[in-house]
Amino acid sequence: VFSHVVRAPEDPILGVTVAYNKDPSPVKLNLGVGAYRTEEGKPLVLNVVRKAEQMLVNDRSRVKEYLPIVGLAEFNKLSAKLIFGADSPAIRENRVTTVQCLSGTGSLRVGAEFLARHYHQRSIYIPQPTWGNHPKIFTLSGLSVKTYRYYDPATRGLNFQGLLEDLGSAPSGSIVLLHACAHNPTGVDPTLEQWEQIRQLMRSKALLPFFDSAYQGFASGSLDADAMSVRMFVADGGECFVAQSYAKNMGLYGERVGALSVVCKTADVASKVESQLKLVIRPMFSNPPIHGASIVATILKDRNMYNEWTIELKAMADRIISMRQKLFDALRARGTPGDWSHIIKQIGMFTFTGLNSEQVAFMTREYHIYMTSDGRISMAGLSSKTVPHLADAIHAAVTG
Ligand code: LMR
Numbered sequence: 001v002f003s004h005v006v007r008a009p010e011d012p013i014l015g016v017t018v019a020y021n022k023d024p025s026p027v028k029l030n031l032g033v034g035a036y037r038t039e040e041g042k043p044l045v046l047n048v049v050r051k052a053e054q055m056l057v058n059d060r061s062r063v064k065e066y067l068p069i070v071g072l073a074e075f076n077k078l079s080a081k082l083i084f085g086a087d088s089p090a091i092r093e094n095r096v097t098t099v100q101c102l103s104g105t106g107s108l109r110v111g112a113e114f115l116a117r118h119y120h121q122r123s124i125y126i127p128q129p130t131w132g133n134h135p136k137i138f139t140l141s142g143l144s145v146k147t148y149r150y151y152d153p154a155t156r157g158l159n160f161q162g163l164l165e166d167l168g169s170a171p172s173g174s175i176v177l178l179h180a181c182a183h184n185p186t187g188v189d190p191t192l193e194q195w196e197q198i199r200q201l202m203r204s205k206a207l208l209p210f211f212d213s214a215y216q217g218f219a220s221g222s223l224d225a226d227a228m229s230v231r232m233f234v235a236d237g238g239e240c241f242v243a244q245s246y247a248k249n250m251g252l253y254g255e256r257v258g259a260l261s262v263v264c265k266t267a268d269v270a271s272k273v274e275s276q277l278k279l280v281i282r283p284m285f286s287n288p289p290i291h292g293a294s295i296v297a298t299i300l301k302d303r304n305m306y307n308e309w310t311i312e313l314k315a316m317a318d319r320i321i322s323m324r325q326k327l328f329d330a331l332r333a334r335g336t337p338g339d340w341s342h343i344i345k346q347i348g349m350f351t352f353t354g355l356n357s358e359q360v361a362f363m364t365r366e367y368h369i370y371m372t373s374d375g376r377i378s379m380a381g382l383s384s385k386t387v388p389h390l391a392d393a394i395h396a397a398v399t400g
Contacts, residue, residue, distance in 0.1 A: 012132045013372055020370040028368035029386050031377040034184065034349045035253060036316055039383045044316070046251050048308040052298040056291075067287045069278045071100020071259075075293040078300035079259040083213060083227050083244055090234050094267035097274035098259050099281065100288045104214045104245030105133060107260040111210060111241045112141035113280045114262075114273070115175060124175040124210070125167065127151070129374065131184045131212070134177060143175070151186045156342035156354055158188050167201055175208045180242070181226040182215035182348020185376040189219070189347050195229045199236065209233050210241040217249040219348045221317035223310065234263055246296055248349065249313055255292030316380070320349065323382045327351075330391035336398055349380045359397035367393035 010018055016032025038044050056062060070076065076098040080091055090096050101107040116122065124143045126134050127150035135145045148170070149162030167176060178198075183189055190198060202209060211230050217223045233240045240263040247253045260277070264270040281287070299305045328343045343351050355363075355375035363369045369390060371377045382390060 016370050016372060019364075023368055023370075025368040027389060029370065029381070029389065031369060031371045031381045031390070034248065034378050034380060036248065036251060036320075036349075036380040037383065039319070039385070041381075041383055041386070044251055046309065046312045048299055048305050048312060049250060049252070049295055051308075052295045052305065055298060056294055062294075064290065067100070067290050067293070069281050069287050070098075070274065071288045072290065072293040072297060074301065075100055075257075075297040076259060078297055079244055080261050082223065082300060083216065083230055083242055083261065084234055084263075085224070085227065085231055088231070088234060090237075090263050095264050095270050096261055097264070097270045097277065098261040099274065099277050100293050101243075101258050101260050101281070102256040102285060102288060103247050103258040104212060104243050105137060105258075106256065106285070106288075107243035107245070107258045108134070108137050108210075108212060109141060110277060110280050110284070111243060111260045111262070112138050112143055113284070114277055115208075115210075115241075116142035117280070118273075118276060119175070119208070121171070121173040121175060121208070123171060124177055125170050125207075126177040127163075127179070127183070129185060130177065130179075132372075134212075138177075146170070146174075148176070150183070151188060151352070153354065156188075156352065157345070158190060158194070160190065160194055163190075164197065164201060167198070167207060168205070170205070170207060172205050173208065175210050175241075176202060178209055178211050178229065180211045180213035180216065180230050181228075182219040182350075184214065184348070185350050185372070185374060186352040187342075187346025187348050187350050188352070190229075192228060192232075195232055199232050202233075203236060203238055208239060208241070210243070212243050214243075214245040215248055215348050216244070217310070217313045218317055218320070221314040221321075223249075223313070237265070239263055239265065246292070250296060250299070250309070251316075252292050252295065255295070256289065257292030257296055320379045323379045323387065324351065326384060326387045327379075327382065327391060330387050331394060334391055334395045336391070336395045338398060349378055350376050351379055352376055353394070355394065355397060362397050362400065363393040366396065369393050 020030040080098045125148045128147040148166035152159035216226045242261045245258040353375040357373040
């Protein structure tokens with residue numbers, strides 16, 4: 001009965017790892033998925049995460065009971081504090097509801113399902129380009145996906161005018177997806193002044209912000225600086241959705257730990273929203289897993305462990321930034337044609353190189369370098385040892 005089923009294509013991002021794993025070459029390099037690697041090219045489990053796990057294992061009072069539908073209460077509280085700031089009036093006034101979800105994707109999906117059921121506007125504007133999973137998540141949730149201009153290929157920077165025009169002509173009340181920092185895939189973020197203009201425009205048109213915060217601490221190395229965009233929107237007292245992921249900033253990729261926060265106008269509305277979020281979550285995954293959220297809560301609630309985390313996080317962010325400089329220098333040393341300054345200007349895990357899909361295919365074929373076909377490379381997958389190989393490949397792709 002299933003003989004009519006056609007084979008689906010691999011995922012444009014996770015499928016890159018599938019292809020990489022099949023390649024027997026000893027020089028192969030995976031710069032596809034945004035996952036941090038050490039200078040030795042190995043995945044990293046943070047020391048503070050190991051320590052938290054040890055504490056959890058040693059605590060014999062811990063059991064494996066179901067969490068409530070909304071997840072671990074302590075984790076939710078600490079997650080809201082992390083993104084909105086310890087002194088956030090919205091938290092103090094109990095206007096925020098936070099529910100634990102399955103990392104960024106799960107948080108976006110739960111938020112979008114809620115909006116499709118309870119919000120008067122179905123249109124969500126997403127930046128062009130954006131993370132490949134965004135349009136799928138929102139469409140399958142029942143929202144209608146539209147795009148707004150974001151990236152300017154000519155400058156390899158922000159198309160701010162286009163962004164303002166497109167949001168300016170969006171129907172009042174539309175939902176707008178914003179990347180809190182370290183825009184994926186472009187690495188291009190608005191400045192604080194531009195964020196303020198975006199905020200004013202959106203509030204004047206009652207556009208509803210839905211932030212995807214997958215890289216807090218990864219862009220600048222500072223958890224507070226990377227939450228500024230979100231905090232600006234929350235400070236004005238308006239509504240706001242935020243999906244948080246701990247995949248990158250705590251390296252908890254496979255633990256699937258994240259949170260959805262909805263900032264409301266009053267505490268009463270927030271508690272009603274929470275009651276409806278429970279109705280979204282229960283038939284979707286019933287209640288979230290306990291282990292990853294316990295790790296996060298253990299770290300966030302202990303001052304020393306929190307400080308240790310920020311140091312390890314900064315080290316990851318700094319290593320990525322140093323890879324940007326090394327790759328830029330390597331291309332300059334080779335005299336590779338073109339202006340590569342965007343490599344050092346762009347922010348976060350990714351460089352949007354400007355290489356086209358033929359050049360990417362060439363680099364994979366000839367140099368065993370794996371990346372998404374839109375020319376995005378994960379700087380976090382690069383090391384001092386592999387920079388020359390990548391620079392050789394880019395040089396050959398550009399000059400060949
Ligand atoms: C990425 O963009 O590479 C990451 O966010 C991983 C993913 O799930 O796509």
